[in-house]
Each structure stands twice: as structure tokens, then as C-alpha cells.
Amino acid sequence: MQFDTETIKKDFPIFYEGKFYEGKAFVKNMVYLDNAATSQTPRVVLDAMEAYYTDYRANIHRGSYEEGEVASAAYEEARGKVAHFIGADPREVVFTSGATASSNMLVSMLEHSNIVRAGDEIVTTVMEHHSSLIPLQELANRQNFAVNYIGLTYGELRLDYEAAEKLITPKTKIVSVMLASNVTGAVNDVARIAEMAHKVGALVICDATAAVGHMPVVVKKLGVDFLYFSGHKMCGPTGIGVLWGRGELLEKLAPSVYGGGIVDEVTLEKATWRGVPARFEAGTPNIAGAIGLGAAVDYLENIGLENIREHSMALTKEAITRLEEVKGVRVIAEKEATKNIGIVSFVVEGIHPHDVAEILGREAVAVRAGHHCAMPFITALGVPATVRASFYLYNTMEDIEALVAGVKKAKEIFEK
Amino acid sequence: MDEELYKENILDHNKNPHNKRVIAGAHCEAEARNASCGDRGTLFISFDDKGRVSDAAFQGEGCAVSQAGLSMLTDKLRGMMNADLKLLSPGDMYTMLGVAISPSRVKCALLGYEALQKILKVHKVCKVHKVESGCGCAGL
Numbered sequence: 001m002q003f004d005t006e007t008i009k010k011d012f013p014i015f016y017e018g019k020f021y022e023g024k025a026f027v028k029n030m031v032y033l034d035n036a037a038t039s040q041t042p043r044v045v046l047d048a049m050e051a052y053y054t055d056y057r058a059n060i061h062r063g064s065y066e067e068g069e070v071a072s073a074a075y076e077e078a079r080g081k082v083a084h085f086i087g088a089d090p091r092e093v094v095f096t097s098g099a100t101a102s103s104n105m106l107v108s109m110l111e112h113s114n115i116v117r118a119g120d121e122i123v124t125t126v127m128e129h130h131s132s133l134i135p136l137q138e139l140a141n142r143q144n145f146a147v148n149y150i151g152l153t154y155g156e157l158r159l160d161y162e163a164a165e166k167l168i169t170p171k172t173k174i175v176s177v178m179l180a181s182n183v184t185g186a187v188n189d190v191a192r193i194a195e196m197a198h199k200v201g202a203l204v205i206c207d208a209t210a211a212v213g214h215m216p217v218v219v220k221k222l223g224v225d226f227l228y229f230s231g232h233k234m235c236g237p238t239g240i241g242v243l244w245g246r247g248e249l250l251e252k253l254a255p256s257v258y259g260g261g262i263v264d265e266v267t268l269e270k271a272t273w274r275g276v277p278a279r280f281e282a283g284t285p286n287i288a289g290a291i292g293l294g295a296a297v298d299y300l301e302n303i304g305l306e307n308i309r310e311h312s313m314a315l316t317k318e319a320i321t322r323l324e325e326v327k328g329v330r331v332i333a334e335k336e337a338t339k340n341i342g343i344v345s346f347v348v349e350g351i352h353p354h355d356v357a358e359i360l361g362r363e364a365v366a367v368r369a370g371h372h373c374a375m376p377f378i379t380a381l382g383v384p385a386t387v388r389a390s391f392y393l394y395n396t397m398e399d400i401e402a403l404v405a406g407v408k409k410a411k412e413i414f415e416k
Numbered sequence: 417m418d419e420e421l422y423k424e425n426i427l428d429h430n431k432n433p434h435n436k437r438v439i440a441g442a443h444c445e446a447e448a449r450n451a452s453c454g455d456r457g458t459l460f461i462s463f464d465d466k467g468r469v470s471d472a473a474f475q476g477e478g479c480a481v482s483q484a485g486l487s488m489l490t491d492k493l494r495g496m497m498n499a500d501l502k503l504l505s506p507g508d509m510y511t512m513l514g515v516a517i518s519p520s521r522v523k524c525a526l527l528g529y530e531a532l533q534k535i536l537k538v539h540k541v542c543k544v545h546k547v548e549s550g551c552g553c554a555g556l
Contacts, residue, residue: 351480352477352478352479352480352483353479354453354455354478354479354481354524355422355479355480355481358421358479358521359422362421369453370452370453370454371454378454384454384477384478385453385454413422413427414422414427414431414480416427
């Protein structure tokens with residue numbers, strides 16, 4: 001299909017002209033380059049969620065009345081859509097409140113199920129987001145075992161796969177690696193790491209938050225055992241996410257969050273668990289969120305993940321080229337666009353990243369400055385923080401133009 | 417849109433900060449951090465026999481607002497009586513910076529102020545223990 005951002009932009013109310021918030025008009029139309037923080041919501045997703053609230057709101061898997069049945073079917077249909085989207089079985093898809101909840105739950109499930117024991121080792125990477133890193137660190141501290149980190153190759157800022165070969169040993173029980181970096185955009189060779197891990201019998205966890213919805217992701221191709229992501233970075237609503245696990249592994253795990261909906265039988269002494277995925281979804285879930293995520297999947301599939309990926313690559317290439325033309329700008333990103341998910345970090349000599357972001361913000365160019373919840377990575381990169389521009393399907397070459405113009409303006413202000 | 421935030425005085429202090437150095441053996445020092453941004457600033461203060469600030473300096477890195485704020489604060493502190501330090505308020509920081517501070521920049525503007533508050537808390541501890549080595553509480 002012809003990829004037309006002008007048509008795509010019309011799908012997103014936030015880009016409509018003449019918006020108001022509490023009676024006050026926004027001064028300028030936003031150039032939104034903060035997609036790695038959260039993406040915008042297309043009208044079809046809002047409509048799907050509103051339909052639940054207005055037409056058939058009821059709790060799921062309980063009420064024996066029409067609305068309840070419709071709601072349950074819609075929730076499970078959304079699970080089916082998400083499963084198909086990542087090449088998985090619906091029974092392997094657990095809805096959570098987001099990637100952070102998925103990560104914490106998973107680590108807790110592994111711990112509660114005695115999958116990890118004292119003396120075991122974890123291998124992860126210096127690139128990881130705090131949401132994947134800290135649950136593993138805390139687990140290691142509780143159980144008194146080591147976390148070893150796969151570092152970076154010099155200059156290219158890619159994972160050091162040769163070092164990984166040495167770090168992953170028969171003592172390694174868990175290997176956790178992110179699919180795409182939310183700082184440099186680097187798409188990691190997760191399949192390669194997974195192969196190393198499986199040779200020694202370790203489980204492989206993949207944080208795919210920056211990647212899902214931005215490139216085709218097929219869990220079986222990656223060869224991982226668990227994978228998680230958030231809905232809100234792929235045109236879905238906030239507060240919904242996914243934890244995927246290989247069916248036979250999920251079957252072996254005990255829940256780590258307890259409540260209604262997850263039990264077969266409860267006595268005063270104990271409870272027994274339902275099958276998967278119900279076992280891992282205690283309490284009333286984010287029903288509207290799941291339905292919204294299902295609608296987001298439909299929307300993205302309709303446009304085509306390959307098309308979105310190609311569009312992001314073109315924007316990434318242009319952004320890197322144009323930024324590097326500005327004197328004093330240092331791009332800190334995966335520079336090969338085919339290996340970059342659509343995220344470009346950079347620093348400007350003599351201007352702190354927050355000042356760059358502030359001046360861009362005043363030009364209505366939305367970017368982010370800081371450590372992007374990846375402090376160890378930022379430290380490894382040797383900078384206090386970066387400015388990060390991140391792209392998605394509705395961004396245009398004009399947006400890159402606005403970004404570069406804003407950076408030049410920051411230089412003008414600080415150099416006068 | 418206005419560039420009010422980056423008025424000349426902030427840019428000047430950022431480019432040529434006042435008192436940006438370490439005071440070896442300072443009577444008091446404390447570091448404040450803005451975890452979400454990575455801004456950091458360490459404030460050093462020394463007092464004379466009468467409890468007057470004889471020297472104030474800072475070290476740090478961060479955005480122009482945080483660094484200019486630290487620079488201006490050290491100027492302000494010099495010559496102040498120890499007992500008056502606790503009277504300084506966030507409002508004084510905003511006045512010195514001389515620009516409207518948006519909610520997202522409050523932490524930046526108050527980085528030096530936060531460091532000062534830490535110093536004042538340390539003083540309280542010292543007043544009780546009186547024997548903390550190296551902390552010349554200057555009678556606070």
C-alpha cells in the first residue's frame with residue numbers, strides 16, 4: 001500500500017487543528033517526536049473503548065446476561081488478536097497493566113515457582129530499561145546470586161555478542177535481553193542470544209516494549225521463552241500490557257498476584273489455580289484497555305508492520321544525517337537505519353540536554369531529555385543525559401526539519 | 417514563542433558560573449540530585465568565627481537553570497549570617513533567577529536550594545552531637 005502520513009495523521013485526533021484544553025487553545029500544532037515515551041491514539045482505538053463503556057459494559061467471565069457475554073467475548077477476541085499479532089497461541093497471552101507489571105510479575109512467578117535457586121546466575125545487558133533490570137537485581141539480592149552484564153562493542157554501541165558467549169555459562173539460569181533499545185534504537189540480535197542461552201538450559205526473557213508495533217515481532221522466530229510489552233507504545237491505551245510465555249512453561253508457573261478469577265477451589269487452608277492464562281489475571285482486568293489494544297493491533301496490521309518499519313527507517317536515516325550536519329551535535333544511536341527501531345538520541349556540545357528539550361518544546365517539538373529509565377546504559381555511554389527523538393507512523397520529513405531547526409535555535413540562544 | 421527562560425543572566429551564569437570550585441575542608445557540604453534529569457549540584461559553605469558565611473561555592477552539572485541557580489545562590493550566601501540561612505525560601509531562588517519557572521522546571525530551579533536544605537539538616541544533627549568531626553556548625 002501507499003504509505004501516506006497525511007492520511008494517517010487524520011486518524012489521530014491529537015493532530016487535528018484548533019485543539020482546546022479546558023477552554024484554552026494550544027498555541028501550535030505539536031510535532032510529536034516522543035513516541036518512545038508513549039504513542040498517540042487513533043480514533044478507532046478510542047471508539048472501540050467507548051463502545052465497551054457505552055454499549056456493553058459488564059464484568060467478564062461472570063454475568064450470564066447478554067452484555068456480560070458480549071464483554072467477555074470482546075476481551076477474549078482482543079487476546080486472540082494480540083496473540084496472532086506476535087505469532088502466539090491465545091492461551092500464552094497474559095494481559096497485564098503494562099511492561100513494568102509484566103516484568104515484575106514474571107520475575108516473581110519464577111521465584112515463587114522455585115525456578116531459580118541460590119547459586120544461580122542471571123545474564124542481562126547494560127542496555128536494559130529499569131523495568132527489566134531492577135526486578136532481576138532485586139531477585140538476585142534476595143536469593144544471593146550474581147547478575148552478569150553483556151556490555152557494548154566499542155564505538156558502535158551494539159551488544160558485545162562475543163562477550164555474551166563467555167558470560168552465559170551452565171550456571172546461568174535466566175538471560176534477559178531487550179529487543180530494541182529505548183535510548184539508541186538498536187535492534188538486538190535476540191535470537192542469537194537465545195540460542196546461546198538455550199545451549200546451557202537457561203530461560204530467555206525479552207523486553208520487547210520499544211519494538212512491538214514498530215517492527216514485525218514473532219515470538220517463535222526470536223526463540224525466547226518469555227516476552228513482554230506495553231500497549232501504549234503501539235497506539236493502544238495506557239494501563240494495558242502483555243506478558244507472553246511459552247505455553248508449557250506458563251503451565252509450570254504459580255501466580256504471584258492473588259485474587260478472584262484465578263482459582264479452581266479455595267478452602268480456608270489453600271487455593272488451587274486455574275489453567276493459563278486465567279491463573280495470571282487476578283481481579284477485574286483492564287477490559288476496555290484490552291479491547292483498545294485489540295483495536296490498535298487491527299489498525300497497525302491494516303497499515304502493515306513492514307510499511308511502518310520502512311517508514312521509521314527512512315525517518316531515522318534522515319534524522320541522523322541532518323543532525324550530524326549541525327556543528328556540535330553528536331548522535332548517540334544505532335546509525336545503521338535497518339538496525340534501528342526509530343529512536344535517535346543525541347547531545348549538543350555546550351548545551352545540556354534539558355535545555356535543548358526545553359527550547360524544542362517551546363517550538364512545539366516534543367522530545368525527551370534525560371536518562372530514559374536506563375541509567376546504567378547512559379553511564380556506559382559516558383554522557384549525563386541525552387536528547388531523544390523517536391518516530392512513528394504519523395511522523396513526516398517536515399517533523400525532522402522542525403527538529404533540526406529547533407536544535408539550531410538552541411545553539412543560537414546559547415551561543416549569543 | 418518567548419524565550420523568557422533563557423534570559424541573559426541565566427545564560428551568563430551558566431556559561432561563566434560564579435564560585436564554581438571545591439572548597440577543600442569546607443565547614444559544610446551537601447549534594448542535591450534531580451534523579452529524573454540527572455542534574456546534580458554540591459554546595460560548599462564555610463563560616464568565620466562570628467558565624468558569617470566566609471565562602472560559598474559549588475560543583476555540579478546539569479541544565480542551565482539548575483547551574484545558574486547554584487551560581488546565584490553562592491553569591492547570595494556570601495556574607496550571610498548562619499542563623500539567616502534558614503530564612504531563604506524557594507521564592508528567593510525564583511527572584512534571583514528572574515524568570516517564570518514552569519512546574520516541570522521547579523526541581524531544576526531549586527537544586528541549589530535543596531542542597532542548602534540538606535546542609536541545614538546536617539547542622540541540626542551536629543547541634544545534638546556536637547562532636548561530629550569536620551563539621552564546623554558555626555554555632556547553629
